[in-house]
Amino acid sequence: MGRRKSKASHSIPNSGEVSKDNSDLGNSNESTMVEVSNISALPSSTLASSPCSEAVGSDHTSADYYFDSYGHFGIHEEMLKDSVRTKTYQNAIYQNAFLFKDKVVLDVGAGTGILSLFCAKTGAKHVYAVECSIMADTAIEIVKANGYSNVVTVLKGKVEEIELPSKVDVIISEWMGYFLLFENMVNSVLFARDKWLVPGGAVLPDRTSLYLTAIEDADYKLDKIDFWKNVYGFDMSCVRKQAMLEPLVDTVDQNQIVTNCQLLKTMDIEKMDSRDVSFSAPFKLVAQRNDYVHALVAYFDVSFTKCHKPIGFSTGPRSRPTHWKQTVLYLEDDLTMCEGEAVTGTMSVSLNSKNPRDIDIKLTYHFNGKRSQASRTQEYRMR
Numbered sequence: 001m002g003r004r005k006s007k008a009s010h011s012i013p014n015s016g017e018v019s020k021d022n023s024d025l026g027n028s029n030e031s032t033m034v035e036v037s038n039i040s041a042l043p044s045s046t047l048a049s050s051p052c053s054e055a056v057g058s059d060h061t062s063a064d065y066y067f068d069s070y071g072h073f074g075i076h077e078e079m080l081k082d083s084v085r086t087k088t089y090q091n092a093i094y095q096n097a098f099l100f101k102d103k104v105v106l107d108v109g110a111g112t113g114i115l116s117l118f119c120a121k122t123g124a125k126h127v128y129a130v131e132c133s134i135m136a137d138t139a140i141e142i143v144k145a146n147g148y149s150n151v152v153t154v155l156k157g158k159v160e161e162i163e164l165p166s167k168v169d170v171i172i173s174e175w176m177g178y179f180l181l182f183e184n185m186v187n188s189v190l191f192a193r194d195k196w197l198v199p200g201g202a203v204l205p206d207r208t209s210l211y212l213t214a215i216e217d218a219d220y221k222l223d224k225i226d227f228w229k230n231v232y233g234f235d236m237s238c239v240r241k242q243a244m245l246e247p248l249v250d251t252v253d254q255n256q257i258v259t260n261c262q263l264l265k266t267m268d269i270e271k272m273d274s275r276d277v278s279f280s281a282p283f284k285l286v287a288q289r290n291d292y293v294h295a296l297v298a299y300f301d302v303s304f305t306k307c308h309k310p311i312g313f314s315t316g317p318r319s320r321p322t323h324w325k326q327t328v329l330y331l332e333d334d335l336t337m338c339e340g341e342a343v344t345g346t347m348s349v350s351l352n353s354k355n356p357r358d359i360d361i362k363l364t365y366h367f368n369g370k371r372s373q374a375s376r377t378q379e380y381r382m383r
């Protein structure tokens, strides 16, 4: 199929636009920009050096690299240029000023401060922009350069560790990772919600759904997975096993889709519990034509249901591409599916016990078709 494969190493959430061609979805304010090192309104815990900056040293873990990766402007450039992502947030904020006007807002994981600036521009009373990477220093400069220092306060630190002078009316965050949950930043948003949101306050976006479909992908499976079976005459199947364990993040051509798309899980960010991040969901994927199936593909939708007119975007293969692309899980068995036949099973998703930013996926599938049969459990790990 000639599509490019990439690895989910350091994930970055990807994208947003108000619009949906998504067939899958259904001024200057002056003065007191207070740098964290000068904040008087905040307790001294806020002034401690950022946990992110503590990551610099010889003892890096993958969690440290997670924060470090957001310290470089390149990753923010990629996210900002994802116009599906950034435009959706912009439209959700600008077209719904009633949600922000005169409200106190918390931006969880502010990065460059773009979402905080959108909120400030639309009339927020005050915005706390919390960012744990060194990008917080840059956000301070950006806020100042745009004249919003009296409205936006950038706090450098983890949202779990900072202190605010008051509770907030609205939480905004772009926390989604590859496969929705990679990075597990949603738990930081839930923490902020429980600690800092006033009763009845809003979390934006407030709804996400994870979907599954099945694709034909013979060429790529042969080139990247089965390649290891015979490398210049040598058996390197042990590497094939490793390749099969790792979901691949890449853009899938919609013509590869063989079955329906099945909703696996919907998360209501205002109500969910951090334990809901781990779940098990059944699926039934029915072939819409005669074809071979080589992989299952996961993707997610994001919605701002509090808006005057609901706004959102999809990261599915039938929608405009985002930096999240899709997540491809190769099957050991190639399924020969006839139109109307179904592959059924269960997908279980859990946080890895050693590094909760990594995701463990267990897939059980059964197929009893006229022309092929298969029944198997496979495990994958996003890291």
Ligand SMILES: C[S@@+](CC[C@H](N)C(=O)[O-])C[C@H]1O[C@@H](n2cnc3c(N)ncnc32)[C@H](O)[C@@H]1O
Pocket (backbone or CB within 6 Å): 012, 013, 067, 070, 071, 076, 079, 080, 108, 109, 110, 111, 112, 113, 114, 115, 130, 131, 132, 133, 135, 157, 158, 159, 160, 173, 174, 175, 176, 185, 188
């Ligand atoms: C996907 S980026 C979004 C950046 C920005 N909001 C935007 O939309 O362009 C997520 C940001 O959250 C930060 N972050 C992740 N976990 C955090 C935490 N627990 N506390 C504070 N910031 C966090 C990361 O460093 C990263 O810059």
